[in-house]
Amino acid sequence: MKTREQLGGIYSASITAYDEAGRISAAALQRVMERNLTEGAAGFFVGGSSGECFLLTEAERIEVFEAASSFSGKTNLIAHVGAISTEEAVRYAKAAMKLGFDFTAATAPFYYGFSSKEICRYYYDIAEASGAPVLIYNFPGNTHKEFGTSDLAYVELFRSGAILGVKQTNYNLYQMERILNLNPDLIAFNGYDETMVAGQALGCVGSIGSTFNMMLPHYKRIFDLFNKGERVQALELQHRANNCMEAMCAVGLIPAIKYELARQGYPVGRARRPFMPLTQEQKDYVDGVLDKNLVAGEHFKG
Numbered sequence: 049m050k051t052r053e054q055l056g057g058i059y060s061a062s063i064t065a066y067d068e069a070g071r072i073s074a075a076a077l078q079r080v081m082e083r084n085l086t087e088g089a090a091g092f093f094v095g096g097s098s099g100e101c102f103l104l105t106e107a108e109r110i111e112v113f114e115a116a117s118s119f120s121g122k123t124n125l126i127a128h129v130g131a132i133s134t135e136e137a138v139r140y141a142k143a144a145m146k147l148g149f150d151f152t153a154a155t156a157p158f159y160y161g162f163s164s165k166e167i168c169r170y171y172y173d174i175a176e177a178s179g180a181p182v183l184i185y186n187f188p189g190n191t192h193k194e195f196g197t198s199d200l201a202y203v204e205l206f207r208s209g210a211i212l213g214v215k216q217t218n219y220n221l222y223q224m225e226r227i228l229n230l231n232p233d234l235i236a237f238n239g240y241d242e243t244m245v246a247g248q249a250l251g252c253v254g255s256i257g258s259t260f261n262m263m264l265p266h267y268k269r270i271f272d273l274f275n276k277g278e279r280v281q282a283l284e285l286q287h288r289a290n291n292c293m294e295a296m297c298a299v300g301l302i303p304a305i306k307y308e309l310a311r312q313g314y315p316v317g318r319a320r321r322p323f324m325p326l327t328q329e330q331k332d333y334v335d336g337v338l339d340k341n342l343v344a345g346e347h348f349k350g
Contacts, residue, residue: 049180050150052235055124056253057090058268059237060260061098063305064112066317072108074115076316080261080309081119087264090254091124092116093153093215095140096185098258100302101128103320106136113144120148126256129178130155130185134170141178151212153183156193164201167193175210182210186224187217187239197226206230215239215256216247225250241267242290245282248274258301259293262308266343288341295337299330307331308338 065076081092094116095101095109104112113127127144129152131137141152154174156167175182188194195202195214205211206227216224217239224236228251238247241257244267248255260267266289273282296304302319307326309316318325326334 050124052253055091055150055235057124058088058260058264058271059091059093059124059126059254059256060084060089060264061093061096061256061258062112062116063258063261063302063309063316064095064099064101064104064108066320068317070317070320072111072115073317074111074118076314077112077115078118080314080316081116083314084261084264085119085123088268089123089260089264091126091150092119093126093128093256094149096128096153096256097187097190097217098261098302098305099128100320100323101130106139109140110143113140113147113149117147117149125149126151126153126183128153128155128185129174130157132157132159134173137170137174138177141174145178145180151180151183152178153185153215155185155187156191156195158191158193162193164196164199168201168205171205172208172210181212183212183237184214185217185239186214189218195223195227197223197230203230206234213237216252219243221246221250224252242286242293244270244289245274245279245286258305259289259296261305262312262314263289263292263338263342269343285343288343291341292338295334299326299334300324304330304334308334311335 065073067073095112127149129137129140157170171182213235214227215237228234236252238244238252238255241259244255270282270285303323306316
């Protein structure tokens with residue numbers, strides 16, 4: 049199993065690319081991934097929220113894993129396998145690990161009011177199926193499930209060896225620190241692009257971000273500056289990144305990322321409905337904010 053040092057760094061939360069007919073385009077996805085590797089990505093989080101996972105069929109989700117698996121052995125690969133049904137999540141986990149992914153990750157099962165014991169059983173089952181510890185994709189804003197560190201079922205889960213750590217897509221970074229405090233062997237990835245420096249300060253080994261698909265050099269610079277102790281410079285670039293994030297969230301984050309990738313020469317299709325494409329006014333607004341704040345990759349050489 050890879051060490052925390054091998055797993056540390058910047059990960060793109062990969063988009064799902066489509067062709068003009070709306071079908072999965074392995075070639076377009078691989079082109080973006082190759083670009084991100086050149087820019088310094090440590091790995092990829094495949095099939096998550098940025099990849100429109102819950103808008104895909106089961107066959108399509110596995111097709112995305114197959115496309116990304118061409119990078120197996122070349123970089124770190126984490127497959128998001130979360131589902132409401134344990135059996136469905138297990139099928140994804142088995143498929144991903146067979147394709148050469150390093151680990152799986154999973155959101156908590158949502159919609160129904162599952163108990164903490166039921167949620168823990170779901171993670172134990174995924175770990176058993178994958179043959180490796182699972183990264184908890186902690187996204188309570190969407191799943192409406194919290195991993196309370198005073199809940200004994202969750203305490204046992206975090207100390208069990210079935211869990212790799214947590215992708216903390218939650219503004220409550222204190223919760224993440226408390227989870228790490230339960231078990232020093234756990235690792236954490238920051239999950240909100242806009243809180244990356246705060247996540248690093250509280251112990252994250254890396255960061256997994258949606259906007260990294262189209263602005264990875266900017267975040268790589270923030271990450272490296274912080275680790276070198278140049279905190280003022282890191283925070284200044286975080287402010288600028290957050291200006292970009294604020295603008296994209298205001299018009300629709302996933303459609304905006306896909307639009308900006310196309311503007312940069314990496315067409316990946318439109319986000320699936322009910323997402324709507326950006327209007328010209330929205331495009332002009334986002335372009336203006338990014339052009340003002342985003343530092344181009346070539347500025348980071350040396």
